[in-house]
Amino acid sequence: xxxxxxxxxxxxxxxxxxxxxxxxxxxxxxxxxxxxxxxxxxxxxxxxxxxxxxxxxxxxxxxxxxxxxxxxxxxxxxxxxxxxxxxxxxxxxxxxxxxxxxxxxxxxxxxxxxxxxxxxxxxxxxxxxxxxxxxxxxxxxxxxxxxxxxxxxxxxxxxxxxxxxxxxxxxxxxxxxxxxxxxxxxxxxxxxxxxxxxxxxxxxxxxxxxxxx
Numbered sequence: 001x002x003x004x005x006x007x008x009x010x011x012x013x014x015x016x017x018x019x020x021x022x023x024x025x026x027x028x029x030x031x032x033x034x035x036x037x038x039x040x041x042x043x044x045x046x047x048x049x050x051x052x053x054x055x056x057x058x059x060x061x062x063x064x065x066x067x068x069x070x071x072x073x074x075x076x077x078x079x080x081x082x083x084x085x086x087x088x089x090x091x092x093x094x095x096x097x098x099x100x101x102x103x104x105x106x107x108x109x110x111x112x113x114x115x116x117x118x119x120x121x122x123x124x125x126x127x128x129x130x131x132x133x134x135x136x137x138x139x140x141x142x143x144x145x146x147x148x149x150x151x152x153x154x155x156x157x158x159x160x161x162x163x164x165x166x167x168x169x170x171x172x173x174x175x176x177x178x179x180x181x182x183x184x185x186x187x188x189x190x191x192x193x194x195x196x197x198x199x200x201x202x203x204x205x206x207x208x209x210x211x212x213x
Contacts, residue, residue, distance in 0.1 A: 021128040025145050029120035033168045033175035036066050037112065040174070041206035044071070044198060051193030062206045067107050070208055083210055098211040118149045125163070131170065140167040140176055148184075159184055175200055 028034040041064045048057035061071040061079075072079040072094050079090040081098060085106050088098040129142040148161035161184045167177040178198045182191040 022126040026120040043201040047197045119147045
């Protein structure tokens with residue numbers, strides 16, 4: 001009995017700390033660093049690494065939100081311009097003309113909010129790692145956790161999951177860097193050892209307009 005009491009005294013503070021960390025990470029999905037709808041306009045650099053550590057893809061471009069962005073893939077030599085439900089593609093060169101307009105299904109704001117809530121509710125392995133210094137000298141709050149959710153049938157179904165590591169500016173609360181490992185998707189049921197790193201540089205002057213036809 002005495003051993004059990006001692007064990008509970010030792011464990012309870014750790015459980016409380018773990019719950020507090022998980023709550024702090026969950027809050028990032030509600031108007032915080034992991035809430036795509038709350039993220040200001042920014043320049044995105046997305047690096048994808050193969051299991052052997054080699055760089056397999058680099059995509060860059062301005063982003064306003066999840067349905068208003070322009071990205072250029074250096075490896076595939078393909079660009080995409082997404083404005084609301086309208087999409088254009090360019091092939092071969094970053095300054096190539098845009099192709100004909102294509103129409104995409106509307107992404108409903110309530111569906112995006114529901115997906116964020118599901119991610120927040122699925123958090124496990126939460127780690128609040130404290131402040132760390134980036135290569136550029138900036139100091140950020142760093143968090144690491146795992147999510148695993150089911151994609152809505154309206155968007156194709158299947159599973160999505162990863163271990164996220166987020167570097168958050170402690171002053172603005174904005175996401176500066178995110179690394180995703182052990183990624184699973186509807187088309188990749190098991191992690192393959194690859195990972196991605198996304199970097200965000202904020203610029204309120206970013207605008208996107210449809211190409212002239």
